[in-house]
Amino acid sequence: MNIGKTLIHWYEQYQRELPWRTTKNPYLIWVSExxxxxxxxxxxxxxxxxxxxxxxxxxxxxxAPQDKVLLNWQGLGxxxxxxxxxxxxxxxxxxxxGIFPSSxxxxxxxxxxxxxxxxxxxxFCFNERIPAIDGNVNRVISRIYDIELPINKGPGQKMVRDFSIQTLGKNDPCTFNQAMMDFGALICTPTNPLCKNCPISLECKSLKNNTITLRPVKEKQAPPKARYFTYLVVNHKGSTLLMQRQHNDIWKGLYEFPMWEFDSPMVAEEFLQLPKIMKLLKGCRISSISENRLPIHKLSHQNIYSQFIQLTTEPLPKISNTLEVKADELKNYALPKLIINFLHHQKKEFSRI
Ligand code: SF4
Structure with a gap:
């Protein structure tokens, strides 16, 4: 059996209708990918x-200004x-x-x-004979050829690539790559693959060897790093302060409340007694203090433990590199999901400031 040809035949009957499938425009393909x-x-x-x-x-x-691009992207991570x-x-x-390179x-x-x-x-756009190997393809190839090596390490990656090239063979590369992606998404799924409906089941070595649930093999990654963020959410007559993240770190270019990072969880009273914080708040009359902690915010390699200390002050403190923003203008700024979660959590309170 020509596995590539069989998968293309399957794809011609069952492909997903997606807007970027009808174009060869590299810009649109790039955006979609x-x-x-x-x-x-x-x-x-x-x-x-x-x-x-x-x-x-x-x-x-x-x-376009970068702020506009980030605002468009907001929530996608x-x-x-x-x-x-x-x-x-x-x-x-x-x-x-303005012309995309074609190789x-x-x-x-x-x-x-x-x-x-x-x-x-x-x-997709230039018909180059090369396999596009994403998570779906890694899984499908690992199972068809029952690859025992970890697919996130060099030798395993090379083996997946070699088998992908072999499976692509002389088939049309554009259709083959799309077929592999849809086959992985619809039939050879991460859990409970539909082997009974699989057009290549007779060729599948994992099915034969009863190793489907063991494929693909992945070497364990380092545990996520714990980070502790303390946000100062000040409020005076419907205004608060935001600052833009500048460093080469997560969320660069996005806006958030003034934030201090610590090596371990911080207690609100202790935070407000820190000399640098007392200095910032000097001259402000504080009429209310409250504190909120959100559930752990999980990113791919980091766990963020967040704490929001809310102060109603008169006037707003002077914190360098911040901008004063009305509560109803927050939607005009690209905010990390963590901040959006906090705002949702605080919706009632925020509608009052
Ligand atoms: S038989 Fe099952 S595990 Fe093997 S390729 Fe088909 S769907 Fe995937």
Whole structure:
């Protein structure tokens, strides 16, 4: 059996209808691939439609202010993807006349475009014969060929790649790559794959060896780092203070309340007694103090323990690099999901400030 051909045949009958499947425009393919990384289709689709409405061309994206791009992306997470896209769009417009490079190796040189995205653009738009290996493809190939090596380490990655090239064979690379993705999403799913409906079950070594639940093998990653954020949420006559994150860290470019990071959990009383905080609040009359802690905010490699200390003050304290924002203007700023969660949590209180 030609596995690649069989999967393409299956795809021609059962493919998912997705807006970026009807285009060869590398800009639109790029946007869809970046948005859909680490994101379910149902969650990512509205973001894709909003993004290409606000920034229909690479020139529109390149000329937009970064704040507008981040606001469009708000809630999707992994904000470095949006910042990299914005920067890469500017480079393509400036250095390539707005025309996308058309080969895998040229695409790989662009910021934020890794092997998977480069292969997807090169094969979908320019028919380059190269497999696009994402999480779905890793799983499918690991199972078909019953790969025992961890797929997140060099030798295992090479084996998946070699088998993917072999399976692609002389088939059309664009259709093959899309078929692999849909097959992984619809049939060879992470849990309870539909082996009874699988058109290649006779060829599947994991099915034969009864190792499906063991594939793919992944080597354990380091445990997530714990971080402790204490936010100072001040409020005076319906206004609060925000600051933009500047450092090369999570959420760069997004806005949040003034925040201090500690090595361990902080007690509100202790925080307010810190000399640097007392100095900031000097001259402010504080009429109310309250404290909230949100559940752990989990990112891919970090767990954020957050604490929000809310003060009603007269006047607002002077904190450098902050801007005064009315409560009803907060929606105009790109905020991390953690801050949005806090605002939802505090909706009643905030509608009163
Ligand atoms: S038989 Fe099952 S595990 Fe094997 S490729 Fe098909 S769906 Fe995946």
């Amino acid at each position: 970046i948005i859909m990384q680490q994101t379910r289709i149902q969650q990512g689709l509205p973001y894709y439609l909003k993004f290409v409405t606000d920034f229909p061309t690479i020139e529109a994206l390149a000329s 992994y904000y470095s993807r949006a910042r990299n896209m914005h920067e890469t769009a500017q480079i393509i417009v400036k250095n390539h006349n 895998y190796h040229e695409l790989l040189k662009l910021k934020g475009i890794g092997p998977y995205t480069a292969a997807a653009i090169a094969s």
